Amino acid sequence: MKFIKDLLFLTFLTGIIGMSNYIINPNRPNMGLAHDEITIEMLPKLPKPVMVVDARSSEEFESGHIKNAYNISESRFETQLSEFLDVWIPDSIIVVYCNPGSCNSSRNIANRLQNECGIRNVYVLKDDWKKWKN
Amino acid sequence: MEKLISYSNLILRLILACTFAYAAISKIIFPDEFFYSIRNYQITPDILSYIIAYFLPALEISSACLILMNKFFKVSIFCITSMLIIFIIAILSAWTRGLDINCGCFGSGSSEGYEMVILRDLILIVFCVILILINKKKLSKYT
Numbered sequence: 001m002k003f004i005k006d007l008l009f010l011t012f013l014t015g016i017i018g019m020s021n022y023i024i025n026p027n028r029p030n031m032g033l034a035h036d037e038i039t040i041e042m043l044p045k046l047p048k049p050v051m052v053v054d055a056r057s058s059e060e061f062e063s064g065h066i067k068n069a070y071n072i073s074e075s076r077f078e079t080q081l082s083e084f085l086d087v088w089i090p091d092s093i094i095v096v097y098c099n100p101g102s103c104n105s106s107r108n109i110a111n112r113l114q115n116e117c118g119i120r121n122v123y124v125l126k127d128d129w130k131k132w133k134n
Numbered sequence: 135m136e137k138l139i140s141y142s143n144l145i146l147r148l149i150l151a152c153t154f155a156y157a158a159i160s161k162i163i164f165p166d167e168f169f170y171s172i173r174n175y176q177i178t179p180d181i182l183s184y185i186i187a188y189f190l191p192a193l194e195i196s197s198a199c200l201i202l203m204n205k206f207f208k209v210s211i212f213c214i215t216s217m218l219i220i221f222i223i224a225i226l227s228a229w230t231r232g233l234d235i236n237c238g239c240f241g242s243g244s245s246e247g248y249e250m251v252i253l254r255d256l257i258l259i260v261f262c263v264i265l266i267l268i269n270k271k272k273l274s275k276y277t
Contacts, residue, residue, distance in 0.1 A: 003208055003209060010210070021192065022165075120234045
């Protein structure tokens with residue numbers, strides 16, 4: 001009986017601490033993201049090195065991209081992938097982006113990097129890449 | 135001999151309390167990072183990971199405080215041992231599925247291999263067992 005009472009007390013204490021943290025703490029998790037999706041705010045917290053992949057077409061890449069980004073578009077995947085693998089750092093975090101909104105290229109490229117090349121630590125940027133550039 | 139047992143009792147309780155308090159603090163400060171660590175295990179649905187992100191560190195710090203008090207020894211040692219067993223199961227599950235993730239044990243900064251994490255948790259379980267044996271008489275009176 002005493003054990004149950006103590007367990008209830010521990011549960012109560014846990015509840016108070018957990019609820020207070022939920023109310024006070026501004027660092028709330030973003031549930032809208034899949035397990036391999038990240039936002040610009042999360043980028044500084046990623047362990048280094050970070051490699052950035054631009055999944056848009058070569059024309060779009062030429063017209064502007066994140067500094068030091070590598071272009072791997074869906075249409076030229078094989079060629080650009082081999083160029084990328086030449087400079088790829090094995091333990092790096094890879095962040096893939098494309099245009100914000102309805103663009104699925106970043107998701108497709110991230111899936112291909114993981115499934116076809118067996119590369120881990122691949123993330124899809126969900127924010128507008130221009131915010132990162134600026 | 136009694137003195138040695140009494141010192142061991144105190145030291146082991148302090149080790150467990152400090153380890154759990156230290157593990158809880160970074161998770162309490164950054165529940166968002168802990169949420170992503172939990173989600174990387176791909177075991178629980180998002181809503182449950184969200185709840186765990188807030189209440190597991192709270193349980194860790196509560197147990198860490200209560201294990202130092204004789205009055206709450208049984209319930210705190212029960213919770214700490216249960217948590218350690220669950221952590222080992224979660225790590226083994228990630229390991230067997232080939233996931234390459236950060237265990238999230240001491241916040242997102244921790245980056246030990248799976249073997250080290252399991253070994254550390256097993257050592258802590260051994261400490262719990264020793265504490266249970268040392269306090270066996272007290273525990274039998276307590277019930």
